[in-house]
Amino acid sequence: MKKRSEVLYFTLRNKKLLIGSGIILIFLILALIGPSFTQYKPLDYASPRGAEPPSAKFWMGTTFFGQDVFSQFVNGLRATFVVGLLGGGLGTLVGMLIGFTAGYRGGIVDEILNAFTNIVLVIPTLAVLLIIAAYLQVRSLMMECLFIGLTAWPWAARAIRAQTFSLRTRDFVDLAKLSGMKPLRIIRDEIAPNMMSYLVLVFILQFGGAILTAATLDFIGLGPTNTISLGLMMQYAVLWGALPFGMWWWFVPPGLAITAIVGALYSMNVGLDEIFNPKLREI
Amino acid sequence: MLRLDKVSKIYRVGAFGGKALLAVNKVSFEVHKGQVVSLIGESGSGKSTIGKMILRLLKPSEGKITYNGEDIGGFEGEALKNYYRQVQGVFQDPFSSYNPIFKADRIFRVVHEEFFPQVSAAEWGERVEKALSSVGLNPAHVLNKYPHQLSGGQLQRFLIARALLLNISFLVADEIISMLDASTRIDVLNLLADLKAYGLSILFITHDLSLAYYISEQAVILYKGNVAEQGAVEKIFNNPLHPYTRMLMESVPRLDRKWEKGVRLVDRDVENLRTGCPYYQRCPVAEPRCALSQPPLVEVEQDHWVACVHYESGADVLKPPALAG
Amino acid sequence: MGLKVENLTVYYQTLRGDVRALEHASFQLADGEIMGLAGESGCGKPPLGHSLIVLFPPMKYIAGRVEVDGEEIPIWDAEGMNTYRFRKISLIPQYAMNAMNPIRKIGKMIGELLEARGVDYKDMLPELKRRLDLVSLPHEVLNMYPIELSGGMKQRMVMVISSLLNPSLLIADEITSALDVATQKAVAEMLVEFRERQFINNLIVITHDISILYQIADSILIMYAGVLAEKAPTKSIIESPRHPYTRLLISSLPEVGVRFAEKRLMGIPGNPPLLLNPPAGCRFRERCPLAYERCLEEPPFIEVDKDHFVACWKEYENHAQAR
Numbered sequence: 001m002k003k004r005s006e007v008l009y010f011t012l013r014n015k016k017l018l019i020g021s022g023i024i025l026i027f028l029i030l031a032l033i034g035p036s037f038t039q040y041k042p043l044d045y046a047s048p049r050g051a052e053p054p055s056a057k058f059w060m061g062t063t064f065f066g067q068d069v070f071s072q073f074v075n076g077l078r079a080t081f082v083v084g085l086l087g088g089g090l091g092t093l094v095g096m097l098i099g100f101t102a103g104y105r106g107g108i109v110d111e112i113l114n115a116f117t118n119i120v121l122v123i124p125t126l127a128v129l130l131i132i133a134a135y136l137q138v139r140s141l142m143m144e145c146l147f148i149g150l151t152a153w154p155w156a157a158r159a160i161r162a163q164t165f166s167l168r169t170r171d172f173v174d175l176a177k178l179s180g181m182k183p184l185r186i187i188r189d190e191i192a193p194n195m196m197s198y199l200v201l202v203f204i205l206q207f208g209g210a211i212l213t214a215a216t217l218d219f220i221g222l223g224p225t226n227t228i229s230l231g232l233m234m235q236y237a238v239l240w241g242a243l244p245f246g247m248w249w250w251f252v253p254p255g256l257a258i259t260a261i262v263g264a265l266y267s268m269n270v271g272l273d274e275i276f277n278p279k280l281r282e283i
Numbered sequence: 284m285l286r287l288d289k290v291s292k293i294y295r296v297g298a299f300g301g302k303a304l305l306a307v308n309k310v311s312f313e314v315h316k317g318q319v320v321s322l323i324g325e326s327g328s329g330k331s332t333i334g335k336m337i338l339r340l341l342k343p344s345e346g347k348i349t350y351n352g353e354d355i356g357g358f359e360g361e362a363l364k365n366y367y368r369q370v371q372g373v374f375q376d377p378f379s380s381y382n383p384i385f386k387a388d389r390i391f392r393v394v395h396e397e398f399f400p401q402v403s404a405a406e407w408g409e410r411v412e413k414a415l416s417s418v419g420l421n422p423a424h425v426l427n428k429y430p431h432q433l434s435g436g437q438l439q440r441f442l443i444a445r446a447l448l449l450n451i452s453f454l455v456a457d458e459i460i461s462m463l464d465a466s467t468r469i470d471v472l473n474l475l476a477d478l479k480a481y482g483l484s485i486l487f488i489t490h491d492l493s494l495a496y497y498i499s500e501q502a503v504i505l506y507k508g509n510v511a512e513q514g515a516v517e518k519i520f521n522n523p524l525h526p527y528t529r530m531l532m533e534s535v536p537r538l539d540r541k542w543e544k545g546v547r548l549v550d551r552d553v554e555n556l557r558t559g560c561p562y563y564q565r566c567p568v569a570e571p572r573c574a575l576s577q578p579p580l581v582e583v584e585q586d587h588w589v590a591c592v593h594y595e596s597g598a599d600v601l602k603p604p605a606l607a608g
Numbered sequence: 609m610g611l612k613v614e615n616l617t618v619y620y621q622t623l624r625g626d627v628r629a630l631e632h633a634s635f636q637l638a639d640g641e642i643m644g645l646a647g648e649s650g651c652g653k654p655p656l657g658h659s660l661i662v663l664f665p666p667m668k669y670i671a672g673r674v675e676v677d678g679e680e681i682p683i684w685d686a687e688g689m690n691t692y693r694f695r696k697i698s699l700i701p702q703y704a705m706n707a708m709n710p711i712r713k714i715g716k717m718i719g720e721l722l723e724a725r726g727v728d729y730k731d732m733l734p735e736l737k738r739r740l741d742l743v744s745l746p747h748e749v750l751n752m753y754p755i756e757l758s759g760g761m762k763q764r765m766v767m768v769i770s771s772l773l774n775p776s777l778l779i780a781d782e783i784t785s786a787l788d789v790a791t792q793k794a795v796a797e798m799l800v801e802f803r804e805r806q807f808i809n810n811l812i813v814i815t816h817d818i819s820i821l822y823q824i825a826d827s828i829l830i831m832y833a834g835v836l837a838e839k840a841p842t843k844s845i846i847e848s849p850r851h852p853y854t855r856l857l858i859s860s861l862p863e864v865g866v867r868f869a870e871k872r873l874m875g876i877p878g879n880p881p882l883l884l885n886p887p888a889g890c891r892f893r894e895r896c897p898l899a900y901e902r903c904l905e906e907p908p909f910i911e912v913d914k915d916h917f918v919a920c921w922k923e924y925e926n927h928a929q930a931r
Binding site: 325326434435436464465466467468469470472473476490492493494496497498520530531532534535536537538539541542565 | 648649788789790792793796797816817818819820822823846856857858860861862863864865866867868872873874875876879
C-alpha cells in the first residue's frame with residue numbers, strides 16, 4: 001500500500017509526465033470526437049475554389065484541391081494513433097516474446113534468438129519497403145502497422161532479454177521452480193510483473209517510434225494509398241507546392257502534431273522513468 | 284537417503300565455451316535420515332552449486348545424485364513434483380527469495396495451488412497458521428504483509444514454514460542465516476536443529492565453521508570444488524588435518540582465541556596448473572610432488588577423510604606439518 | 609588528542625517523516641585507539657560513520673560537534689569538509705572494490721586525487737611505493753586498471769589510497785565482510801599495522817562481526833536502535849558486558865566448540881523498534897528482561913568504571929550506590 005501511494009505521489013508531482021500525458025490526451029480527444037465536427041470527408045473536394053486559408057466554414061482552410069484540412073487533420077490523427085497502438089503494440093509483443101524466451105531459456109536458444117535479432121536489426125528497412133511497395137498497388141494502413149511492428153521489435157527484445165536475464169537468477173524464480181511452476185507461468189507471474197514499469201516504457205517508446213516511422217514512410221510516398229494520415233498530408237502539401245505558395249495551414253498542423261505527439265511521448269517516458277527509478281527522482 | 288556419487292559441474296566459459304571451469308569436482312557424500320551435514324567453503328568453493336544440483340536447479344555434468352536410491356536426474360513432470368514434495372531449499376538472501384511486488388504469504392498460496400489443489404481454502408489457511416506457529420511466528424503479525432515490512436529472520440522462517448507445509452524430509456539450507464542479525468540468527472539455527480529432531484535431514488551450506496560445529500554431525504570441507512576433508516564434525520574440528528582446513532580454523536576470527544601471529548600467506552605462481560593439488564597455490568607445506576597429481580581422498584581414521592599427500596599413508600595423523608615459521 | 613564526538617544527532621529524511629537514525633552520540637577516542645563499532649542492522653552504524661566524512665541527502669545534520677586533535681570539524685558543511693577529507697578524516701567504503709573508476713589507471717587516479725588536495729603526485733610516489741610494499745602489492749598496480757585486480761587486492765589498494773595523506777582518523781566500513789577468511793585476517797592485521805606505523809592516529813572499524821573486533825580493536829562501541837548502548841575496552845565488552853543488550857548479544861554468538869546438543873544458545877526475542885517514531889525512554893526497553901518503570905526515561909550514557917560507559921538505568925543505580 002505504502003509503495004503504491006508513493007508512486008502516486010511522485011506521479012502527481014512529475015511535470016514531465018503530466019505535461020506529456022496532457023498533450024497526448026488532448027490529441028486523442030481531438031482524434032476521437034474531431035471527425036463529428038465536420039461534415040466533409042477528408043478526401044472529398046469540399047471547396048470549389050481550391051486552396052483557401054482558415055475561415056469560419058473551413059476551420060483550418062482547404063488544400064490545393066479544396067479538401068477540408070480540419071477533416072484531414074483529425075482523421076489523420078486517428079490514423080496516427082492507430083499506427084502507434086497497433087504498430088507499436090505489435091513491436092512490443094514480438095519483442096516480449098523473443099526477449100522473454102531468450103532471457104529465460106538462455107544457452108543455445110538465447111544464442112539463436114540473439115543472432116536472429118541482430119539480423120533483423122541490420123536489415124535496411126527502407127530498401128525492403130521499396131521492394132514491397134513496388135509489388136503492391138494498394139497499401140492499407142494495417143499493412144503499414146504490420147510492417148512497422150515486424151521491423152521495430154529488435155531493440156525491445158534486447159532490452160527485455162537483458163532484464164529477464166538478471167531477474168531469472170533471483171532466488172524467487174528458483175523458489176517458483178521448486179514449487180513446480182511451469183516456465184510460462186514463471187515468466188507471466190513472477191518475472192513480467194517485476195518488469196511492468198519497464199514494459200510500459202518499452203511500449204511508449206515503440207508507440208512513438210511507430211508514429212515517427214509511419215510519418216517518414218508516408219512522407220516519402222511509401223505510406224497507405226487508400227486513406228489519410230498526418231504524414232500523407234505533409235507529403236501532398238509538399239508535392240503540390242504548399243511551401244512556395246505559402247499555404248502554411250496545409251503543412252503546419254500535421255507537422256506540429258507529429259512533433260508534439262512524439263515529443264510528448266518521450267517526455268512521458270522520461271517522467272515515468274523518474275517515477276519508477278527512485279535514483280532519478282528529483283527531491 | 285540422499286547420496287552424491289562423484290558429482291561434477293563444469294561450466295563452459297569464454298568465447299564459444301572454449302574454456303572449462305570446474306566448479307565442482309567429483310564430490311561424493313551421503314546424508315542419512317535425521318542427519319545434518321554441513322558443506323563448508325568460501326565463495327567459489329562450489330558449495331552453492333552442489334545445493335542447486337540437489338534441488339535440480341542445475342544439472343550435474345558428471346556423476347549421479349540419488350534420492351532413496353533413485354537417480355534424481357530422471358525425474359520429470361509428476362515425478363519431479365513428487366521430488367519437490369520431499370526436497371526443498373531455503374536460500375541465503377531472504378529478500379531476494381520473495382517477489383518484491385507481492386505479499387510475502389503468496390509463497391504459501393503457490394504451494395497450495397501447485398501441490399494441494401484438492402485442499403479447501405479454509406483448511407489450507409489452518410495449515411498455514413499451524414506451520415507458522417511451529418516456526419515461532421504469530422500468524423496475525425506476519426500474514427498479509429509485503430516482504431519489506433517483515434524482518435530478514437521472519438522471512439527466513441516463512442520459507443522454512445513453506446517447506447514444512449510440504450511435509451518435506453530433506454532441506455537444503457544455503458547460507459540461510461548469514462544475512463540475519465546476530466540476535467536472530469541463533470533462533471533460526473535452533474529451529475533447524477529442532478526440525479532435525481523430528482527426522483528432517485538437512486544439508487547445511489555455510490562458510491562459518493562455528494555454525495557448522497554447532498548444528499551438524501558430518502562436515503564436508505570444500506576448496507575450489509574439491510573435497511579437502513570430510514567426515515565426523517568432531518574429528519575434523521578437533522583434529523583438522525588438511526592445510527586448508529587448518530588455515531580456516533586459524534584465520535576465522537573467534538571470541539575465545541586471538542589470531543596467531545606470523546602465519547605465512549603463500550601465493551605460488553601456478554598459471555595453467557591443470558594437474559596437481561587444488562590447494563597447491565596457497566599451501567604453506569606443499570612439496571614439488573603436490574604440483575604433479577591431485578591427492579586422493581583417503582580415510583586416515585574412522586570417518587575422517589583427507590585429500591593431502593601428507594596423509595596418504597594415514598600414518599601422520601598425530602603429527603601434522605607445522606604451518607607457521 | 610584523538611577524536612571527540614559530542615551529542616551528535618543525524619536524521620534520515622523520508623516522505624513519512626524523519627528517521628531518527630542517530631541521537632545524542634557522545635564519546636571520545638584516546639590517541640592511537642582503535643575502536644570497533646558494532647550492532648545489528650538499523651542500529652545507526654552507517655549514520656555515525658558517514659556523518660564524520662560526508663553527510664549526503666537524505667541524511668541530515670541535526671545537532672552535535674566533532675573534534676579531531678582539538679580542532680572542530682564542520683561536518684554540517686559539505687563544502688567546508690573538503691579541506692578535512694583525506695587529510696584529517698578518511699573512509700574506506702563498504703564496497704571499496706567498486707569505488708574505483710574502472711577506466712582510469714590506478715596511478716593516474718591517485719594523481720588526480722592528490723592534485724585536488726594540492727599535493728604533488730611525484731613527491732608522494734616514494735611514500736606510495738613504500739606503502740604498496742607494506743600491503744604486499746606490486747608497484748605495477750599503478751599502471752593497471754582496477755578491473756585487473758582481485759577483490760582482496762582492490763581492498764588493499766583502497767586502504768593505501770584512503771590513508772595516503774596520513775589522516776588522523778580512518779573509518780573502515782564493513783570492509784572485511786565480503787572477503788574470504790584468509791584475506792579477511794590479512795586486511796584486518798594491515799589496519800593495525802597502519803596504526804603501529806602512525807599513518808593514522810585513530811581507527812573506527814564498523815562491522816557486524818564482533819569476533820573480528822575482538823582480534824584487532826582496543827575498545828568496542830555497541831549501538832542499539834540509533835543510540836549508544838555501551839563503550840568499553842574490548843576485553844570488558846566480551847568478558848564482562850554491562851548493558852543487557854550487549855550481554856544477550858554476546859551470549860547469542862556461537863563459538864567453535866559449542867554444540868546444539870550440549871548447549872542451546874538463545875537469541876534475543878523481538879525486533880528492534882522502527883526509528884521513524886521510536887518509543888520514548890530506553891530503546892531496548894521492549895526486549896529487555898530487566899526493564900522497569902525508570903526505563904520509560906532515556907538513560908544517560910555514563911562512565912560506570914574506568915573507560916566503561918553504559919546507557920542503562922540498572923547500571924546507573926548500581927554505580928550511584930557504589931559511590
